[in-house]
Every structure is written in C-alpha cells, then in structure tokens.
Amino acid sequence: GQQLNQSPQSMFIQEGEDVSMNCTSSSIFNTWLWYKQDPGEGPVLLIALYKAGELTSNGRLTAQFGITRKDSFLNISASIPSDVGIYFCAGPQNSGNTPLVFGKGTRLSVIA
Amino acid sequence: DVKVTQSSRYLVKRTGEKVFLECVQDMDHENMFWYRQDPGLGLRLIYFSYDVKMKEKGDIPEGYSVSREKKERFSLILESASTNQTSMYLCASSTTGLAKNIQYFGAGTRLSVL
Numbered sequence: 001g002q003q004l005n006q007s008p009q010s011m012f013i014q015e016g017e018d019v020s021m022n023c024t025s026s027s028i029f030n031t032w033l034w035y036k037q038d039p040g041e042g043p044v045l046l047i048a049l050y051k052a053g054e055l056t057s058n059g060r061l062t063a064q065f066g067i068t069r070k071d072s073f074l075n076i077s078a079s080i081p082s083d084v085g086i087y088f089c090a091g092p093q094n095s096g097n098t099p100l101v102f103g104k105g106t107r108l109s110v111i112a
Numbered sequence: 113d114v115k116v117t118q119s120s121r122y123l124v125k126r127t128g129e130k131v132f133l134e135c136v137q138d139m140d141h142e143n144m145f146w147y148r149q150d151p152g153l154g155l156r157l158i159y160f161s162y163d164v165k166m167k168e169k170g171d172i173p174e175g176y177s178v179s180r181e182k183k184e185r186f187s188l189i190l191e192s193a194s195t196n197q198t199s200m201y202l203c204a205s206s207t208t209g210l211a212k213n214i215q216y217f218g219a220g221t222r223l224s225v226l
Contacts, residue, residue, distance in 0.1 A: 042217030104154035
C-alpha cells in the first residue's frame with residue numbers, strides 16, 4: 001500500500017531555533033494533513049493542505065503542499081518548550097471516503 | 113469542538129481476558145477508526161467503520177474485533193488479550209462532508225496486558 005516517509009525521525013533543538021521536517025511519498029496525494037501529538041495524548045490537527053503549491057500558516061507553524069503532490073513540509077519558527085511532541089504527516093489513501101495513511105512521525109525535543 | 117472520548121486512559125489486564133475499549137464521538141461523524149501506536153511503528157489501523165453495523169479490516173486486524181451498534185459509539189474488543197497487545201490505542205472519527213479525511217482523535221487508552 002501507500003507509504004509516507006517522514007524525516008527526520010527525531011530532532012533535538014535549542015529553544016528559539018527554527019525547525020523543518022518533511023514527508024514524501026512515491027504516489028500522489030490530494031490532501032496533506034499535519035498532526036501534533038503531545039506526550040500521553042492523542043494527535044491534534046495542526047494544518048490541512050488541499051492544493052499543490054499551497055502554503056498555509058498557523059501561528060509559528062507553516063506547511064507547504066509540494067508541487068509534485070508527492071511531498072509536504074512543516075516548518076516551526078522560534079521553537080518553544082511546548083513544541084515538544086511527535087509530528088505526523090498524513091494523507092488519504094485515495095479520493096473519496098478513505099482511511100488516512102500516516103507517516104511514522106518526527107519526535108521533537110526542545111532544550112531550554 | 114469535536115470531542116472523541118475514550119472510556120479509559122489506562123487499563124491493566126491479564127493474559128486471556130476479554131477486553132473492551134470504548135469510544136464515543138459527539139459530532140455525528142459517519143466514520144470511526146481504531147489504531148494502535150507502538151514506538152518506532154507509528155499509527156497502525158486496526159479496524160474502521162463507515163456506518164452503523166458496518167466494519168472494515170485495517171492493516172492489523174488479527175486478534176481484534178469491533179462493534180458499531182450506534183453511530184456515536186465504536187468499540188474495540190480483544191477476545192483473549194495477549195502480551196503483544198500491550199500498546200497505546202487511539203480512536204478517531206471523521207465526517208464524509210466537506211472536511212472529510214480530517215480525523216479527530218481521542219486521548220488514547222494505554223493498555224498493559226500482563
């Protein structure tokens with residue numbers, strides 16, 4: 001089935017630094033979703049992308065839908081301790097009502 | 113706000129016990145999902161349902177069953193719990209409307225099977 005390759009697997013950064021992570025696929029996706037999971041909690045949607053080339057921001061977070069439709073990027077600016085968690089990319093397996101495919105996540109640690 | 117509620121945050125069960133994990137959503141969503149999450153393996157889909165009394169196998173259905181008797185409730189059943197089913201279980205729901213594909217998750221149930 002479809003797979004999403006997410007990188008890096010983990011990151012350790014200093015508070016205040018910018019963060020960049022990405023997600024790639026061998027097949028085309030029509031929607032890209034980015035979720036964040038706080039420790040011990042369920043994932044929460046951060047940003048949804050629906051159009052190739054789309055760039056969307058949510059506070060200090062910015063995500064882009066790659067023009068090839070096979071990748072997406074998430075950037076976090078000026079990281080703070082509460083950014084700690086696991087970030088997942090996801091997309092629907094095909095058009096219509098369908099389950100999501102998830103990347104394996106990027107675990108972010110922020111050192112104060 | 114969408115609310116997906118999982119009945120327990122933590123559960124400890126013994127090998128061979130029958131285990132029920134309950135999930136309720138309050139947004140009249142048509143679709144509901146059960147995942148398990150293990151370190152290094154990400155989220156893996158166990159079962160999902162697009163309607164009452166309907167169920168579809170996900171990627172790892174072995175050892176699990178589900179029940180959806182009411183639209184708002186989706187239950188995951190471990191018929192005979194085993195130690196390799198120790199994991200974090202996440203329930204999610206989504207609509208078939210304009211915001212389809214966006215899944216809303218519960219807080220998770222951390223199950224330990226001893």
